[in-house]
Structure formats: structure tokens, C-alpha cells
Amino acid sequence: MKGKQHLKEKIIKNIFFLSSLTSIFFLLGISFILFKEGLPLFREIDLKSFLWGKSWYPTYNPPEFGLLPLILGTLWVTLGALIIAVPLGISAAIYISELAPPKIKDYLKLAIEMLTSIPSVIYGFLGIVVLGPWLQNLLNLSIGLCSLTASLLLALMAIPTIASISEEALFSVPKDYKEASYALGATKWETIAQVTVPAAFSGINTAVLLGMGRVIGETMTVLMVAGGAAIIPHSFLQPVRTITATIALEMGETVVGSNHYYALFAIACVLFIISLTLNLSADYFLNKFRRISR
Amino acid sequence: MKRTTLTLILAGIIFTLIIPISQAGEKQIVVQGSTTVLPIAQAAAEVFMQNNPQADLSIRGGGSGNGIASLIDGTCDIADSSRPMKDKEILLCQEKGVSPVPHIIAMDGIAVIVHPSNLIQGLTTEQIKDIYIGKITNWKELGGEDQKIVVVSRDSSSGTYEIFETIVLQGKKVTPESLSQTSNQTVATIISTTKGAIGYVGLGYISSNVKALQVNEVIPEKAMVINGTYPISRSLFMYTNGAPQGITIDFIKFIWSQEGQKIVEEQGFIPLP
Numbered sequence: 001m002k003g004k005q006h007l008k009e010k011i012i013k014n015i016f017f018l019s020s021l022t023s024i025f026f027l028l029g030i031s032f033i034l035f036k037e038g039l040p041l042f043r044e045i046d047l048k049s050f051l052w053g054k055s056w057y058p059t060y061n062p063p064e065f066g067l068l069p070l071i072l073g074t075l076w077v078t079l080g081a082l083i084i085a086v087p088l089g090i091s092a093a094i095y096i097s098e099l100a101p102p103k104i105k106d107y108l109k110l111a112i113e114m115l116t117s118i119p120s121v122i123y124g125f126l127g128i129v130v131l132g133p134w135l136q137n138l139l140n141l142s143i144g145l146c147s148l149t150a151s152l153l154l155a156l157m158a159i160p161t162i163a164s165i166s167e168e169a170l171f172s173v174p175k176d177y178k179e180a181s182y183a184l185g186a187t188k189w190e191t192i193a194q195v196t197v198p199a200a201f202s203g204i205n206t207a208v209l210l211g212m213g214r215v216i217g218e219t220m221t222v223l224m225v226a227g228g229a230a231i232i233p234h235s236f237l238q239p240v241r242t243i244t245a246t247i248a249l250e251m252g253e254t255v256v257g258s259n260h261y262y263a264l265f266a267i268a269c270v271l272f273i274i275s276l277t278l279n280l281s282a283d284y285f286l287n288k289f290r291r292i293s294r
Numbered sequence: 295m296k297r298t299t300l301t302l303i304l305a306g307i308i309f310t311l312i313i314p315i316s317q318a319g320e321k322q323i324v325v326q327g328s329t330t331v332l333p334i335a336q337a338a339a340e341v342f343m344q345n346n347p348q349a350d351l352s353i354r355g356g357g358s359g360n361g362i363a364s365l366i367d368g369t370c371d372i373a374d375s376s377r378p379m380k381d382k383e384i385l386l387c388q389e390k391g392v393s394p395v396p397h398i399i400a401m402d403g404i405a406v407i408v409h410p411s412n413l414i415q416g417l418t419t420e421q422i423k424d425i426y427i428g429k430i431t432n433w434k435e436l437g438g439e440d441q442k443i444v445v446v447s448r449d450s451s452s453g454t455y456e457i458f459e460t461i462v463l464q465g466k467k468v469t470p471e472s473l474s475q476t477s478n479q480t481v482a483t484i485i486s487t488t489k490g491a492i493g494y495v496g497l498g499y500i501s502s503n504v505k506a507l508q509v510n511e512v513i514p515e516k517a518m519v520i521n522g523t524y525p526i527s528r529s530l531f532m533y534t535n536g537a538p539q540g541i542t543i544d545f546i547k548f549i550w551s552q553e554g555q556k557i558v559e560e561q562g563f564i565p566l567p
Binding site for chain 2: 007018128142143144227239250257258
């Protein structure tokens with residue numbers, strides 16, 4: 001009887017072990033394929049002209065594979081999204097964590113969670129049909145599909161992430177800190193601004209980095225709404241193109257095994273590296289935050 | 295512990311191998327490629343499978359480049375393409391011992407469209423080229439209102455773009471300020487809501503929400519494409535590896551038939567003369 005129990009436990013333990021191995025397997029597999037298909041590009045073009053090249057004309061003769069407008073497009077819409085999402089997200093978190101009456105707190109949390117359940121293609125659709133034309137009329141633009149529209153929608157996607165993780169960080173600040181602050185005569189606002197928020201800083205950092213990661217990888221919305229012009233951005237009111245949109249736009253029709261195909265994989269590698277770096281640094285800050293609050 | 299782990303891994307491998315083996319044995323005709331040709335292929339396949347119950351067709355999109363790559367790899371039977379095969383693809387065919395045979399199944403015209411409120415009635419191919427390379431930037435330069443031209447285009451590997459580039463742009467670069475969109479439908483939607491916009495779509499996408507311009511004084515309509523006077527037109531292909539056999543040739547013959555060409559017309563394309 002004891003032997004049978006033992007065997008059952010061994011099998012279950014092994015199944016879980018193998019399941020966790022599969023995630024490592026897939027991660028390594030994906031990185032391998034990305035680099036395998038991306039590196040052949042550098043037989044035709046050197047790294048410098050790839051990273052700093054200002055024109056993306058992959059099907060022209062001779063083709064130009066300049067990443068600069070695409071990567072700046074990605075960073076530009078991300079910046080715009082964060083400028084909107086970070087203040088809103090952190091303020092929402094502060095309100096929920098420190099100031100809201102318990103009932104309102106529950107409803108607010110629920111509402112914010114529901115924002116995450118909206119598929120990104122619906123945001124894109126709303127952008128083309130509602131937000132874009134509205135901004136076009138309001139600001140008298142020649143076209144409403146610009147990086148501002150994309151940033152607004154991306155901010156809507158980033159706010160739930162930033163708000164919920166920041167709220168968790170603020171909630172985990174030990175009560176003693178707040179009580180000590182009040183004991184010294186600080187007002188509620190002074191406590192929040194000068195004690196609670198700085199104490200939760202690592203957690204808030206994680207929240208922002210994860211929100212940024214979500215925004216950088218977003219494809220469908222920017223594809224539909226950011227405009228698609230592969231130029232170096234200099235204003236929020238002009239159309240831009242991101243790395244994700246370029247891959248989605250061009251992959252279907254490329255000749256498999258051509259330089260264009262390798263170039264698309266190469267820009268995917270760049271995106272992968274950026275995403276990975278963001279997630280690793282978020283992880284680093286998360287660990288710091290966990291250590292502090294213990 | 296080691297033995298249990300090994301047994302589980304072995305079981306996993308055997309399981310994943312069994313699945314593909316059990317699939318072999320059913321002969322399915324795979325049609326893959328251009329999203330422009332896709333509606334024709336789908337509509338025709340539905341009727342064809344109704345008329346021939348033993349036929350099993352699987353229609354997929356993915357793009358012309360994708361379809362041709364599939365044909366070369368041997369993973370599809372028919373490759374839909376909205377452009378002729380490129381040199382690089384032909385080279386790849388020779389390397390892999392594939393002999394691609396093109397079958398033209400329909401014609402398509404590409405209309406240049408603007409917002410209905412635009413005063414312009416028609417343009418020459420030269421003027422369209424100058425707009426798209428960024429030389430002309432305001433409608434007033436062409437006799438229209440003082441309004442910035444918003445240039446809407448397709449991604450550079452789309453079959454629609456290819457034809458436009460060959461015939462109108464003649465190899466020149468599109469201005470980087472042009473807005474690249476994913477499909478004919480998206481282009482049409484943008485043109486219908488943006489006053490200064492100009493774009494190009496397949497004839498089937500002309501609706502009352504947009505205004506189709508005359509090109510070189512020729513109205514973009516089916517008759518003009520068929521008699522060859524409309525300048526921006528193209529053929530739609532289905533490629534096979536070698537001369538097609540069995541159900542494959544039956545399907546292509548069906549599309550060539552009167553019933554098939556009627557389906558072509560219903561989908562907004564132009565039947566073969």
C-alpha cells in the first residue's frame with residue numbers, strides 16, 4: 001500500500017516537473033528560431049546600417065532595411081501611452097488603496113479588471129471608427145490615425161496593469177510606517193506622498209515596467225490606428241509605424257527565405273530583446289520590493 | 295525517479311508521433327495564398343464541394359508569398375496569387391525541382407479613390423505617381439481645394455501594391471509619409487472618412503462612400519478592364535506544381551466554367567474574356 005502511494009506521488013511530481021520544463025523548452029525554442037531566421041540578414045547588411053538606417057523599403061531595388069523609424073515609432077507610442085497611463089494608473093491605485101471607502105474600492109477594482117478583458121482588436125476598431133475621426137475633427141488634423149490616438153488606446157490597456165500592481169505595492173507597505181508618520185503629526189496627504197508611495201517605490205516600478213512591456217508588444221491596435229507611416233516621429237499628431245505593426249503588415253506576403261523575410265525576423269529579435277530586458281528588470285525590482293516588505 | 299521520468303517522456307514522444315500518422319490517408323486538396331483571391335476560392339470551393347461530395351478542399355489565406363512558398367515546400371496543391379511569381383521564387387522552384395504552372399482565373403482592376411467631397415474628377419498616371427512619391431502634396435496643385443493630400447497605401451509586399459508600383463510608380467519609392475494599411479477594406483474605410491485622402495483598391499471595393507477617379511480619362515469599370523483601356527489592371531493566378539491532375543484540375547476547370555466565372559463576378563472581380 002505504501003509503495004503504491006509512493007509511486008503515485010512520484011508520477012505526479014514528474015508530470016509537474018515536465019510541465020515546468022516545457023515553458024523553458026518553448027522559450028529557448030522561440031529564441032532559437034528568431035535568431036536563426038534573423039541572423040542571415042546580416043550577410044547582406046551590417047548591423048550599423050540596420051539599427052541606424054532611416055528608411056524601411058524592403059521590397060525596393062536595392063532594398064533598404066533601416067530599423068530607426070520603426071523602433072522610434074514603437075518607443076514614441078509607448079512614451080505617449082506611459083505619459084497618460086502612469087499618472088492615471090498610480091493615482092487610481094493611491095485612491096483605491098488609501099482613500100476609497102471599502103464598497104467603492106471593490107467596484108473600482110472590478111471596473112479596472114474589466115478593462116483588461118477587452119480584446120485589443122476592439123480597441124483598434126474603436127480607434128478607427130470613433131476616436132480617430134473625433135480627434136480629426138477636434139484638432140483639425142488631416143487624418144486622425146496618428147500616434148496620439150494609438151497612445152490613448154494603449155494607455156487604456158496599460159492602466160489596469162499599472163493600477164493593480166501599484167495598488168498591491170501600496171497595500172503591502174507595513175502599517176507601522178503610516179502609524180509612525182501620523183504619530184509625528186503628518187497629515188494624510190503628507191503621509192501618502194512622503195511615506196507610503198516612496199516605500200512602495202519598487203513595486204510601483206515593477207508595475208510601470210510591466211505596463212510598458214504590455215504596450216511595446218501590442219500589435220493589433222497600433223496596426224489599425226497608428227497610421228502606418230514609416231517615418232521618424234517628431235510630433236504626436238502624425239502617423240507612425242511600430243515594429244509590431246510592420247511584422248503583422250508584411251509577413252503574410254513576403255517570399256519565405258528572402259532578405260525581407262530575414263529582416264522581419266531580425267526586427268522581431270530586437271523587439272524580443274527589448275521585451276525580455278523589460279521583464280527581467282521588472283522581475284529584479286519585484287524581488288527588491290518583496291524583500292523590503294518582508 | 296529516473297525510470298519514471300524516462301517512461302513519461304517516451305510516452306509523450308510516442309503520443310505526439312501518433313497524431314500525424316493517423317491523419318495520413320485522407321486526400322485533401324489544399325488551396326493557399328493570396329487574400330485577394332481568397333473570396334473567389336472560398337465561394338467556388340463551397341459550390342464545387344456541393345456538386346462533388348467526394349471532394350475535400352481546404353482554402354487558406356496567408357498572402358501570395360506564403361502560398362507560393364507552400365507550393366514549393368509541397369504543403370499545398372494550389373497556390374493563389376495576385377501577382378506573377380518573382381525571379382527569386384522561380385529560382386527556388388528550380389532548386390527544389392518544382393515546375394510551377396500558372397493558371398489565370400480572373401482579372402482585377404485597381405481603382406484610385408478619393409473622398410466623395412473631393413472636386414477632382416480624374417488624374418493621369420503621371421500625376422498619381424507624383425502624389426505617391428511625395429512630389430505633389432496639396433490638392434490645390436491639381437486644381438482642387440487647399441487641402442493636404444493624405445496618401446494611403448498598402449504594405450509593400452501586398453500583391454495589390456506590387457501592381458500599383460509596377461504600373462503607376464514605375465519602380466519609384468513611395469513617400470515614407472504614406473499610411474500603410476493591411477487590406478483593401480481598411481483603405482476604403484479611411485478614404486471614406488478623410489477629406490484629403492487618396493488611395494487605391496480593387497474594383498470590387500468601390501462603393502458610394504468613395505469616389506473613383508478616372509485614370510488617363512478612362513473610367514474604372516469592368517468593361518474598360520476587359521477591353522484593355524483601363525491602365526491599372528492585373529491577372530489573378532492559381533499556380534500548381536506541374537500540370538494539375540484529378541480533383542485539382544477539376545476545381546480549376548470549374549472556376550473557368552460559366553458557373554465559376556459568375557462566382558468571380560459576384561465577388562467583385564472581372565471574369566475572363
